[in-house]
Amino acid sequence: MAMRQTEIKKTKTVCTYCGVGCSFEMWTRDRHILKVQPVADAPANGISTCVKGKFGWDFVNDAKRLTTPLIRENGRFRPASWDEALNLVARRLTEISQQHGGNSIGFIGSSKASNEEAYLTQKIARLIFGTNNVDNSSRYCQNPATEGLFRTVGYGGDAGTIKDLQKTALIIIVGSNLAENHPVIASHIKQSHKHQGQKLLVVDPRRHEMAERADLYQRIKPGYDMVWASAMARYMFDHGYADEQFLADKVNNVAEFRASLEPFTLEYASTLTGISVDELAAAGEMIGQAESACLLWAMGITQHSHGADTSTALSNLLLVTGNYGRPGTGGYPMRGHNNVQGASDFGCLSNVYPGYEQVTDSAVREKWARAWGVRPEALSDEVGADNFMMVQHAHERKLKAMYIIGEETAFSDADSTKVHEAFSRLDFMVVQDIFMSRTAEFADVVLPGSPSVEKEGTFVNTERRIQRFYEVLPPLGDSRPDWQILTDLASRLGHPWYYQHPGEIMAEAARIAEIFAGVSYARLEGWQSQLWPVTADGSSTPLLYTDGFKFPDGKARLYPLTWRPPMEEEDAEYDLLLNNGRMLEHFQSTNQTGAGGRITSLSPNWYVEIGPQLAAARGLQEGDWVKLTSRRGSLEVPVVITERMAGNVLFIPIHHGKPGVNGLTGEHHDPDVRTPAYKEIAINLQKLDRP
Numbered sequence: 304m305a306m307r308q309t310e311i312k313k314t315k316t317v318c319t320y321c322g323v324g325c326s327f328e329m330w331t332r333d334r335h336i337l338k339v340q341p342v343a344d345a346p347a348n349g350i351s352t353c354v355k356g357k358f359g360w361d362f363v364n365d366a367k368r369l370t371t372p373l374i375r376e377n378g379r380f381r382p383a384s385w386d387e388a389l390n391l392v393a394r395r396l397t398e399i400s401q402q403h404g405g406n407s408i409g410f411i412g413s414s415k416a417s418n419e420e421a422y423l424t425q426k427i428a429r430l431i432f433g434t435n436n437v438d439n440s441s442r443y444c445q446n447p448a449t450e451g452l453f454r455t456v457g458y459g460g461d462a463g464t465i466k467d468l469q470k471t472a473l474i475i476i477v478g479s480n481l482a483e484n485h486p487v488i489a490s491h492i493k494q495s496h497k498h499q500g501q502k503l504l505v506v507d508p509r510r511h512e513m514a515e516r517a518d519l520y521q522r523i524k525p526g527y528d529m530v531w532a533s534a535m536a537r538y539m540f541d542h543g544y545a546d547e548q549f550l551a552d553k554v555n556n557v558a559e560f561r562a563s564l565e566p567f568t569l570e571y572a573s574t575l576t577g578i579s580v581d582e583l584a585a586a587g588e589m590i591g592q593a594e595s596a597c598l599l600w601a602m603g604i605t606q607h608s609h610g611a612d613t614s615t616a617l618s619n620l621l622l623v624t625g626n627y628g629r630p631g632t633g634g635y636p637m638r639g640h641n642n643v644q645g646a647s648d649f650g651c652l653s654n655v656y657p658g659y660e661q662v663t664d665s666a667v668r669e670k671w672a673r674a675w676g677v678r679p680e681a682l683s684d685e686v687g688a689d690n691f692m693m694v695q696h697a698h699e700r701k702l703k704a705m706y707i708i709g710e711e712t713a714f715s716d717a718d719s720t721k722v723h724e725a726f727s728r729l730d731f732m733v734v735q736d737i738f739m740s741r742t743a744e745f746a747d748v749v750l751p752g753s754p755s756v757e758k759e760g761t762f763v764n765t766e767r768r769i770q771r772f773y774e775v776l777p778p779l780g781d782s783r784p785d786w787q788i789l790t791d792l793a794s795r796l797g798h799p800w801y802y803q804h805p806g807e808i809m810a811e812a813a814r815i816a817e818i819f820a821g822v823s824y825a826r827l828e829g830w831q832s833q834l835w836p837v838t839a840d841g842s843s844t845p846l847l848y849t850d851g852f853k854f855p856d857g858k859a860r861l862y863p864l865t866w867r868p869p870m871e872e873e874d875a876e877y878d879l880l881l882n883n884g885r886m887l888e889h890f891q892s893t894n895q896t897g898a899g900g901r902i903t904s905l906s907p908n909w910y911v912e913i914g915p916q917l918a919a920a921r922g923l924q925e926g927d928w929v930k931l932t933s934r935r936g937s938l939e940v941p942v943v944i945t946e947r948m949a950g951n952v953l954f955i956p957i958h959h960g961k962p963g964v965n966g967l968t969g970e971h972h973d974p975d976v977r978t979p980a981y982k983e984i985a986i987n988l989q990k991l992d993r994p
């Protein structure tokens with residue numbers, strides 16, 4: 304019988320798979336998700352979506368969803384009521400806080416949950432436990448990029464909008480596999496590259512799809528992008544391409560920065576990066592001659608032991624060429640998770656309140672204390688432990704309890720063996736998630752949250768755009784929206800909160816945090832959106848730095864750097880380098896995309912990519928199994944032979960396996976921001992005798 308149109312419910316939602324922030328209608332009948340329908344009004348994507356946004360929703364009704372709270376008893380989980388579970392959580396956290404202090408507890412908020420949920424996570428940590436031990440997964444990916452922007456231009460977000468990318472003369476992509484990680488932005492760039500004469504320059508160790516399409520592709524040795532960017536900056540000065548007027552009017556530290564570029568000749572850069580002097584000069588000419596340029600980067604840059612420095616070097620290059628403050632210019636760190644930008648914007652960071660207001664600033668602390676109705680002394684003035692430090696402190700038994708929301712830390716954090724040991728040493732652990740994740744397996748209490756389609760809220764995408772999403776379906780079973788769980792828990796901790804709707808949480812954040820001053824649910828209704836900073840009258844800022852940079856004198860800062868090589872490189876014993884990243888069809892640990900259904904069938908297998916020359920030298924055929932061994936561990940995987948890779952560099956997707964790629968990654972990290980150096984893995988390879 305034909306389905307009657309009236310039986311179908313159409314609800315606006317926002318995709319939860321990447322930072323592009325595609326919005327669309329979800330068509331449902333009862334609990335059945337019938338289809339995802341793109342809508343021209345969608346501000347970030349229009350009628351475009353990718354395979355994940357279109358088909359990646361079978362997890363919502365998956366039988367493995369958590370539908371009731373669980374309490375560990377005698378080593379096994381048993382179902383519990385919400386009262387019992389939340390009372391236990393409140394009692395144990397209170398006991399631990401009273402015995403060891405608030406800093407003995409750490410909170411990791413979710414970059415997949417809403418802004419309102421991020422806000423409540425940090426509010427519980429700061430207000431109730433007096434600790435700044437709160438972080439989110441931007442520590443794993445985008446924190447170095449934000450640091451680079453803070454050092455040079457002042458705001459921790461993309462300079463302009465996704466649409467602005469089509470206005471630029473030159474797109475530079477460094478360390479980002481855009482076509483698989485941000486497919487809709489990639490498709491917009493493909494259009495402007497093909498039809499508007501836009502130039503495309505790609506720098507990457509892997510010849511991925513955008514590299515194939517580039518006017519100029521430079522295959523760089525992994526971890527040497529800072530040298531490339533600094534050599535380009537020097538080339539601009541040496542060849543008359545520096546925007547001297549822009550530098551004189553709008554930028555500080557020019558002479559000091561220029562002097563710091565002295566070592567970065569093309570010859571020096573060529574020796575380190577593996578790119579010839581002629582190729583480097585060609586890139587310099589392309590950048591120097593461009594009327595305007597946007598520079599996109601992602602985890603190929605940030606997941607190194609000097610990711611913050613390389614991000615800084617990229618932003619330095621944009622300043623030298625005057626590429627900030629005009630449409631079609633600026634730095635665009637590509638945010639990975641759907642709300643990694645928002646989780647940071649709304650304060651799930653160990654050093655800042657929502658709106659990037661410093662916890663060490665006494666005036667800021669007084670403002671937040673006043674707004675929350677406590678004395679300033681109740682709020683900590685010390686920067687807290689971030690994600691990396693929390694794991695270290697747990698390992699050293701200094702941290703006694705952790706509360707992790709929607710993050711698969713046991714799989715996604717580097718050096719997973721050590722992470723598992725750290726979790727095992729905690730006195731108490733709470734995990735709030737939609738599946739029994741690998742992380743939840745370590746918990747004492749597991750609380751079933753709801754995915755975005757079962758609640759209301761807002762996300763911030765990579766272009767700083769705040770968008771509402773609406774409840775498509777009611778929460779499954781006894782699961783609850785995370786903001787309701789946190790509100791209920793706060794009351795049991797002696798802080799009765801009365802939020803009835805996430806809009807009230809946003810209204811509170813907007814009242815206090817300056818960059819959200821004019822944000823409101825009314826102004827975000829339907830397909831409307833706002834891009835922060837939002838002034839009190841509700842006006843957005845689509846393009847940053849048109850009236851100066853976010854420093855007291857309004858001038859940007861060129862930031863001199865000294866080159867530091869990667870902390871782990873190939874040697875006689877571990878003679879290969881293992882790069883890693885995402886696949887188009889999957890998301891992180893595959894808890895969502897691997898939950899059976901259509902998207903799983905599109906890309907079920909794991910592999911390691913090897914270049915043809917290396918494969919021939921090692922006697923490898925397509926499909927052969929190999930054992931990859933680092934200083935931390937090993938894994939076994941079949942081989943794909945491809946021109947995407949060359950030399951002694953291999954590539955492996957991050958999504959699969961037990962232990963997965965983080966059985967091979969190590970403790971080394973960026974000392975400035977403590978992001979693990981996921982991309983610095985020296986390995987050796989052994990061919991296995993198995994089919």
Ligand code: SF4
Binds near residue numbers: 354488
């Ligand atoms: Fe979702 Fe990103 Fe794909 Fe858009 S591009 S549909 S936000 S995964």
